Amino acid sequence: MSENEKKKVLVIDDVEENADIVRVKLKHEGYNVLVAMDGESGVELARAEIPDLILCDIMLPRMDGWEVLETLRRDSATAAIPVIFMTAYTTIQFSGERKRAQDLGAVDYLKKPFDLSEMTALVKKHTGD
C-alpha cells in the first residue's frame, strides 16, 4: 500500500510519549500518522492535510480540545472530519459534558490510559476500515 492510499490520522497531544505510542501503534496498523503537540498547530495541520480522523487530547496548550473542535467545525474544509477525544477523566458521569462533546461533533472518546487494541478498534471503526 503506497503512502497516498493510506488513511491519514492526526494525533494532537502535548505529552510526547502519548503521541508517540499512538503514532507507533497506528503506523504499525497501516495508517499514515501526523502529530501535533498543541491545539493551534493541530488545527493548522488539519487544514493543510485534511486527515481522515483526528485523535485529540482535551488539555492542550494554546488552544484546548474544545476550542480545537469548535474551530474545526466552523471551517467547512475540516467540519466533517471525525474527532475522537482522549481524556484522563476517570468515569464519564456527567451526561451534560458528554452531550456537549457530541453536540460539537466529537464522534467518540477514549479514557486515558487506554488499551491500545481498544484505540485501534475505535480508529478502524471511524475510518471505515
Next chain:
Amino acid sequence: MRLRLGIFTKIFLAVAGLALVPLFIGAALITSIYQDLVDQIVYDVVHVASPATANHLMGHIADVHQNAYTLMFFILLISILLVSFAALYLSRSFSSPIRALLDASRHIARGELDVRLSADRSDEFGLLAGEFNAMASQLEEAQENLERDNIDLERRVAERTAELTMANVELRSSAAQIQEANRLKSEFLANVSHELRTPLNAILGYTDLMLDGIYGEMQKPQLESLTKVRRNAESLLRLINDILDLSKIEAGRMSLTLEKFDPGELVRSSLESVQPLFARSRLELRADIADGLPTVEADRGKVQQALYNLLSNALKFTSAGGVTVRVYADEKRVNVWFEVIDTGPGIEAAKLRSIFDQFRQIDGSTTRTVGGAGLGLALCKKLVNLLNGTIDVSSEPGKGSAFRFSIPVVAATKGALPRQRQAEAAPGGKRTVLAIDDAAEVLELLAASLEPAGFEVIRCTDAERAVERVRETNPFAVTLDIMMPYRDGWSVLKELKADPQTSDIPVIIVSIIDDRARGYSMGVADYMLKPINRAQLIKRLESFAGGDEWREDA
C-alpha cells in the same frame, strides 16, 4: 337624680346648719320671753298708770321694742356671718388637703411621680400626706429601677444580638472556608490523579507496544516480565481510580445516573468480563440468578462497580474452589440482593467489623501475600450507601466468606448532590441563566452568545426586581452587572448570598468595574470584565454543570 355634693359643701352645710338651728331657736325663745315681758309691762301701764303717764310710757316702750328688734336683727346677722366663716374655715381645712391629695394622685396616675404634698400639718392630714409622699417616693424609686433595668436589658439584648450577628458572620465565613477547602481538595485530587495517569499512560502504552511485538519478537522471560509490568501498572491505575472515587463520594460529588435494568442481565454480563481472570486462576465461577427478578432503577455503572469490587476481592483471596454470584429479591420485592460467595480462607469474627474500613486488611501478612491497599471494600460500602443500599458479610474461617449488598428496586435519592437541581437540565431541556443588566442591548448580546450554547437566557433590566426574579426562576446561574440605576449589583449580590434559597446559585459578575477582590469576598463564582468574552463565559458556565470529570483534563 341624686345631687352630688362635694366634701366642702357637705361640711359647710353641716357646720352651718348645726350652729344656726340652736341660734334661731334661742333667738325665738328670747323674742318670745321678751314679748311676754313687754306685754306684762304694757298691761300694767294701761291698768295702773294715768293716761298721760301711760301714753308717755307706751312711747318709751315702743322705742325699746323698736331698738330690741333692731339689736336682735344685728346679733342674728353677725352670728350667721360668724358661723358661716367658721363653717367655711372648717370645711376648707378638711377639703383642701383632700383636694391636694386628689390632685397629687392624678399626677401620679399620669406618671408624674415627682409630686409631693406639703406635710407641715401636725394632724392626721399631715400624717396622710407624709405616708402619701413616702409611697410616691417608693413608686418613683421603683420606676427608676425599672427604667434602669430596662436600659440594662436593652443594652444586654443589643450585646447579645451583636454577638450572635458576629457568630453568624464567623459561621458563614468558616462554612465558606470549609467549602473552599473541600473544593481545593477535590481539585488537588483531580490534578494529582491526572498527573499520575499521564506517566501511567506511557508505561502501559509502551508495554503494550512491546507485548504486541511491534518492536520485534521477544524471548519468553522478557514477555513474562513485561506482563508483570503491565499487571502492576493496571493495579496502580485501579488504585488511583479507587482513591479518586472514594474522595469524590466523600466530598459528595459523585453523581448518580439512574436507569432501569435487569439485575440478572447485569450479573451475567459482569461475569462474562471477569471469566478469563478466574479461568487463569483455575477457579470456577458460577451464577445463581433467581427467577422473576424485578427490574431495578439505579445507577447501573455503580452497581456493576460494587459487584466488580467484590468479585476482585474474592478472586484475590481464593486460591482453590470457586466463586458463586447469587442475585435474588427479598420477600417483599423491595430490595435486590447481590451476593458473592467464595471458598477462600474466611475471616475471623473479631475482624469482620472493621473489614469495610479504609486501608485495612485482615492482617499485615495478608497485605504482603495478596497486595493492594484494601480500598476495594471501603469503596464498595461507600458505593452501596450512595445507592441507598446496605452491605454485609458473613464468614467462617476455613470455609469461606459471603459478601452481599442490596439496592432498592425503586430509586430513592439519598445521595442528593449539591447543585444537582441546577445541573440537571430544566424540563424544557435547557439550563436557564438569569442575566441582570440595566442595558437591554447587553442582555441581547448575552442571550445571543449563550443561547446557541444550549442555555436559556432570562433577561432582567430592573435591578430592584432582580432578587425576586432569581427566586422565581431558580436559574442555573446568574450574570450580574454592577453599575445599575436604583440598586447596584453589590446589594443584589449581598441579598442573593444571604438567602439560603439563592445562595447556592453561582453568580458571575459581568461589569466594567474591576473590583475582583470585593466580588470574590462576597462569594461570586467568577468576575468578568466587559466586553464579554463569549468563550470564557460559556466555559465558566459549563464548569458549574457539576461535572468534575472533564475538568480534570481541562
